[in-house]
Amino acid sequence: EAGVAQSPRYKIIEKRQSVAFWCNPISGHATLYWYQQILGQGPKLLIQFQNNGVVDDSQLPKDRFSAERLKGVDSTLKIQPAKLEDSAVYLCASSPSGQITDTQYFGPGTRLTVL
Amino acid sequence: KNEVEQSPQNLTAQEGEFITINCSYSVGISALHWLQQHPGGGIVSLFMLSSGKKKHGRLIATINIQEKHSSLHITASHPRDSAVYICAVRSPGNQFYFGTGTSLTVIP
Numbered sequence: 001e002a003g004v005a006q007s008p009r010y011k012i013i014e015k016r017q018s019v020a021f022w023c024n025p026i027s028g029h030a031t032l033y034w035y036q037q038i039l040g041q042g043p044k045l046l047i048q049f050q051n052n053g054v055v056d057d058s059q060l061p062k063d064r065f066s067a068e069r070l071k072g073v074d075s076t077l078k079i080q081p082a083k084l085e086d087s088a089v090y091l092c093a094s095s096p097s098g099q100i101t102d103t104q105y106f107g108p109g110t111r112l113t114v115l
Numbered sequence: 116k117n118e119v120e121q122s123p124q125n126l127t128a129q130e131g132e133f134i135t136i137n138c139s140y141s142v143g144i145s146a147l148h149w150l151q152q153h154p155g156g157g158i159v160s161l162f163m164l165s166s167g168k169k170k171h172g173r174l175i176a177t178i179n180i181q182e183k184h185s186s187l188h189i190t191a192s193h194p195r196d197s198a199v200y201i202c203a204v205r206s207p208g209n210q211f212y213f214g215t216g217t218s219l220t221v222i223p
Contacts (some may be wrong), residue, residue, distance in 0.1 A: 039216050040215065040217045041213075042119070042201050042203070042213030042214050042216055043158075043201070043203075043213050044213065045210075045211040046210075056209055056210075058210075083223065091158060093158075102163075103148075103160045103163055104148070104160055106150075106157065106158035106159070106160070107157075107161065108157045109157070109158075
């Protein structure tokens with residue numbers, strides 16, 4: 001079974017530029033999560049999708065971050081414009097049904113550096 | 116104060132030692148997860164617990180709901196166990212809270 005795929009693996013941009021990350025979850029997984037992990041900290045949930053609907057985006061900085069999962073499969077996370085403090089690893093995860101006891105499967109992450 | 120606290124933050128052990136990593140949380144939970152993060156960022160889910168104890172190979176995870184505490188044990192530790200171990204809890208309201216992780220180094 002293929003795992004969660006993310007691209008790119010690394011991205012370096014200047015502040016005020018825009019950037020987009022892509023995630024392809026495990027086939028058949030209904031729930032998709034985007035996390036932000038700043039160096040030295042645990043992951044922070046940004047947004048959770050159930051199929052193509054948003055379940056939780058309470059910690060997503062909506063003035064600059066957006067995410068979509070139009071067909072309920074893969075997803076993109078965009079930052080526009082980026083700030084220095086957005087430098088982090090962005091992790092995508094998926095789970096079969098989004099139930100509280102589901103196991104989440106994580107992708108390798110995209111490491112973003114904002115200069 | 117974080118909703119999830121882990122200890123120790125850093126741990127160095129000799130190969131073969133028994134290792135314990137602790138996690139305390141202050142919120143009501145529906146489930147607790149132990150995650151393993153290797154250098155380079157990849158995260159693997161080790162356990163999901165809502166009560167009791169689970170064992171997988173050399174790894175054992177326990178949870179005490181009344182005390183709001185969980186432990187991850189590694190028996191007969193090996194250098195390949197070197198990683199960051201993260202405790203994460205999920206509230207009944209579907210909020211996620213993550214600890215900052217315990218960085219484990221196992222020396223041959």
